[in-house]
Amino acid sequence: MSEYWILATIFLPIIGGVLTPLLPFQNRKTMMWYLEIIVLATSALVWKLLLNGTTEVFHIIHFVEDLSISFKIDGMSMVFAGLVSLLWPLAVLYSFEYMEHEEREKIFFMFYSITYGITLGIAFASDLLSMYFFYELLTLSTVPLVLHTLKREAVLAARKYLYYSIGGAAFAMIGLVFVLIYGVTCEFQMGGVLNMALIGDKKNLLLWVYLLAFMGFGVKAAIWPLSSWLPDAGVAPTPVTALLHAVAVVKAGVFAMIRLTYYSFGTSFLRGTWVQNVVMGFAMFTIVYGCSMALKETHIKRRLAWSTVSNLSYVIFGISIMTPLGLAGALCHLVFHAVMKINAFFCAGAFMQRTGKSHIYEMDGMGRKMPVVFGCFTVSALGLMGVPGLAGFISKWNLAGAAVESMNVQAYFGIACLLISALLTALYMMNAVIRAFLPKRDFDYGKLSGVSDPGWKMCLPLLVFSASILMLGIFSGPLVRFFRDIADGMY
Numbered sequence: 001m002s003e004y005w006i007l008a009t010i011f012l013p014i015i016g017g018v019l020t021p022l023l024p025f026q027n028r029k030t031m032m033w034y035l036e037i038i039v040l041a042t043s044a045l046v047w048k049l050l051l052n053g054t055t056e057v058f059h060i061i062h063f064v065e066d067l068s069i070s071f072k073i074d075g076m077s078m079v080f081a082g083l084v085s086l087l088w089p090l091a092v093l094y095s096f097e098y099m100e101h102e103e104r105e106k107i108f109f110m111f112y113s114i115t116y117g118i119t120l121g122i123a124f125a126s127d128l129l130s131m132y133f134f135y136e137l138l139t140l141s142t143v144p145l146v147l148h149t150l151k152r153e154a155v156l157a158a159r160k161y162l163y164y165s166i167g168g169a170a171f172a173m174i175g176l177v178f179v180l181i182y183g184v185t186c187e188f189q190m191g192g193v194l195n196m197a198l199i200g201d202k203k204n205l206l207l208w209v210y211l212l213a214f215m216g217f218g219v220k221a222a223i224w225p226l227s228s229w230l231p232d233a234g235v236a237p238t239p240v241t242a243l244l245h246a247v248a249v250v251k252a253g254v255f256a257m258i259r260l261t262y263y264s265f266g267t268s269f270l271r272g273t274w275v276q277n278v279v280m281g282f283a284m285f286t287i288v289y290g291c292s293m294a295l296k297e298t299h300i301k302r303r304l305a306w307s308t309v310s311n312l313s314y315v316i317f318g319i320s321i322m323t324p325l326g327l328a329g330a331l332c333h334l335v336f337h338a339v340m341k342i343n344a345f346f347c348a349g350a351f352m353q354r355t356g357k358s359h360i361y362e363m364d365g366m367g368r369k370m371p372v373v374f375g376c377f378t379v380s381a382l383g384l385m386g387v388p389g390l391a392g393f394i395s396k397w398n399l400a401g402a403a404v405e406s407m408n409v410q411a412y413f414g415i416a417c418l419l420i421s422a423l424l425t426a427l428y429m430m431n432a433v434i435r436a437f438l439p440k441r442d443f444d445y446g447k448l449s450g451v452s453d454p455g456w457k458m459c460l461p462l463l464v465f466s467a468s469i470l471m472l473g474i475f476s477g478p479l480v481r482f483f484r485d486i487a488d489g490m491y
Helices: 002-019 028-052 075-098 105-124 128-146 152-182 203-218 229-235 238-265 274-296 300-321 324-355 371-385 391-405 409-437 456-474 477-487
Strands: 058-062 068-071
Touching: 002 028, 002 058, 002 105, 028 075, 028 105, 068 128, 075 105, 075 238, 075 324, 075 456, 075 477, 105 128, 105 238, 128 152, 128 238, 152 203, 152 229, 152 238, 203 238, 203 274, 229 238, 229 300, 238 300, 238 324, 274 300, 274 409, 300 324, 300 391, 300 409, 324 371, 324 391, 324 456, 324 477, 371 391, 371 409, 371 456, 391 409, 391 456
Parallel strands: none
Antiparallel strands: 058 068
């Protein structure tokens, strides 16, 4: 019966989304209830599956030989599916108020809901082929969201996102083909599935294939030099950019890189080779590069987008350490960054929607007029900086510990990159906070008359996320132990 529950979980938001523009809702409130119930029901089904737990593989569609679309719930599935199932209902609630005056609202929510189901398909995929199938669908479902406003910059951003994603998927496909040829199975297995007897003297060829596939999946993870699409995609409505930059798309990228490294090629095959040094080098450079670009950016959403570029490579750095502690640190930042960054983006979106402004230098004095929004933004800023007691400190600490434990000299330089990033993050995040709460002494608050916090639909998610950042920083022990158990192959 579990296979039917998995199918129901994936297809409920997809079918519900497709029906959204077709159903004759009496009013907008009815549509809102319909969408929120669909999303909440999907999240409830996700947690039913995760709590019951099963490692059995369910083959849904069989092609030829061992090729099929299959699902399985393992530790990685639990992390990714659990994350998106907790964030998506709050994102939809936020969207109801944000999108109230936008055009083509039904089409927006159709693709927004469909994307939820497709993301869960990636999470529950049991093998590289199944994950690749949903990974491609994710591109197709999110391009219309980036394109939503139909303005020139949205068209250009959507086109760039599509080109980059298709190109990356082509490189990822090379990795899939070689795993099918040289692997004992296509199923995900901790430690990898390569058949060393078949590889023979072709190890270097396989290392090159791994690099191509890693960078292919790295497009969605915005690794340098394939990261410029992410800031450009900020032209989309904030509920879209928050999911692009914090949850669905970018986290699907690093999730796929984890699957490729630890569950397909295997770290015993990769660790100590030149390709480990190369991918770690890309991650380290991107960490500093993303922060540097964020520091010079004045548009709030573009600044947060470049911050995402940097923080995603924290996860990639953890992956490239290729040890159980490295994977645990990567999972830790994958989850904690998602909460911190979706909160920051939603705060930025609230500021932009309520004021019609979008630049850092226009935030002067906003803290007094929008205390909830900028209070929550401050929590995210401090968390992203890595202040002790908040979520960001825990994930950075685990990554640094994994780097030390690895005894890899290059990883030690990675710790230096983390420290540089922390400094630059403090500069570009606290600059906005200080402007909001401590404007110039003679600042005229009369210019901000009529500015206030948004309604409860937008404020409630911000307060929940801010509280979560604090709770994850103080009570992270059980979750971190769970990540380490996954990395040790216990789930």
